Each structure stands twice: as structure tokens, then as C-alpha cells.
Amino acid sequence: MKNAILLHGRPKRAEYYDGSQPSASNAHWFPWLQKQLLVRDIKADAPEIPFAFDLQWDLWVREVQRFEIGPDTTLIGHSTGGGFFVKYLSLHPELNIDQLVLVAPWINSHHEENTDFFDCEIDPNLVQRCKKMIIFNSDNDYAPVQNSVAFLRSKIPGVTVKDFHNYGHFCYSDLKTDAFPELLEATLKA
Numbered sequence: 001m002k003n004a005i006l007l008h009g010r011p012k013r014a015e016y017y018d019g020s021q022p023s024a025s026n027a028h029w030f031p032w033l034q035k036q037l038l039v040r041d042i043k044a045d046a047p048e049i050p051f052a053f054d055l056q057w058d059l060w061v062r063e064v065q066r067f068e069i070g071p072d073t074t075l076i077g078h079s080t081g082g083g084f085f086v087k088y089l090s091l092h093p094e095l096n097i098d099q100l101v102l103v104a105p106w107i108n109s110h111h112e113e114n115t116d117f118f119d120c121e122i123d124p125n126l127v128q129r130c131k132k133m134i135i136f137n138s139d140n141d142y143a144p145v146q147n148s149v150a151f152l153r154s155k156i157p158g159v160t161v162k163d164f165h166n167y168g169h170f171c172y173s174d175l176k177t178d179a180f181p182e183l184l185e186a187t188l189k190a
Helices: 030-038 057-064 080-091 143-155 181-188
Strands: 003-007 043-045 073-078 097-103 130-138 160-164
Touching: 003 030, 003 080, 030 043, 030 181, 057 080, 073 080, 073 181, 080 097, 097 181, 130 143, 130 181, 160 181
Parallel strands: 003 043, 003 073, 073 097, 097 130, 130 160
Antiparallel strands: none
């Protein structure tokens, strides 16, 4: 059975504890995309990382490893979630997957923050372990994300980058909708 894991980014501490805000896995386009995949018979899970603002690697790993990852799996990571998947797959060279889709991936490649969350040697053969690997990049995203995209392009030969104009960080406030048809189309396209 085909499956997908949709992994959110890193919320700010105040956002995480704000009861009027949706949880990170229920924000932006995540619920919409999850439903679109489910109605196409693709099991879609969107784990919620506890204390995601604090970047504790073991917590992220524990939540993601609750789900099957194999040759029929699509991994979709937004921001820190995208950077997480790059490191996770680099640390697990035995894993081959169907697709890796990174939406505005952040990997702290230039150490904008003092964290070792992303420290690892990136597998330059990551593209060969996926049927498709694509990065969604917006020309007006944050500088650290632009740095991350450039870094990933340099470290992973053959990665496909889909550039967008004025999509910001691909959040609801940027897209003005919870629908993200371009992501769905890219995910469904073989």
C-alpha cells in the first residue's frame, strides 16, 4: 500500500503554546493535502512532534519511526521537517523510498542557529534512493531557507528544484489558502 508522511516545520514557542492556533500538523496545507491523498487511496499520516520548537532530534525520530518507511512511501517535509528528512535518510542509507518532497526546506547549513539538530554528512546519492526527489522553493522565502536550498543543490546532484514566485514560506499567510494543488500534482505525478 502506498503511504505518505507529512512532516511539519518548527513552530515558534509562543505559537506552539497558543491554544487559539492549530497544531503544526493541522496548520497551513497539511489537512488539505492529507485528505487529498487519502481519497486517492494513499495512507497519509501527519505526525505532531512534541516540543517541536526545541529541536530535540530524538523526539522527531521517535514520532516519525511510528510509521512505515519503504519503497512505496512518499516523504513530504515542510521547512525543518524537510531538513529532518534529509538528515534521517542520510543516516539510514538502507532506506529506499518512492518520493522525497521538500517544501521550503531548512537545514541550518550556514549555522544561523547554534544547534546540532542537522549535523550529519548528507548522502550525495539521495536522489538514487528515491524515484523522485523535488524541492519547492519560493523566490521570496527567508534567507536561511534560500541558503538551505542552495546548500542542498550543491550536496545532492540531480535534485529537482521547482521555483515559485511570491509563495513565501508556503504557509497559509503566504498562499492565502489551505489548498496547495501544485504540491498535490507533484506528489501524484509518477
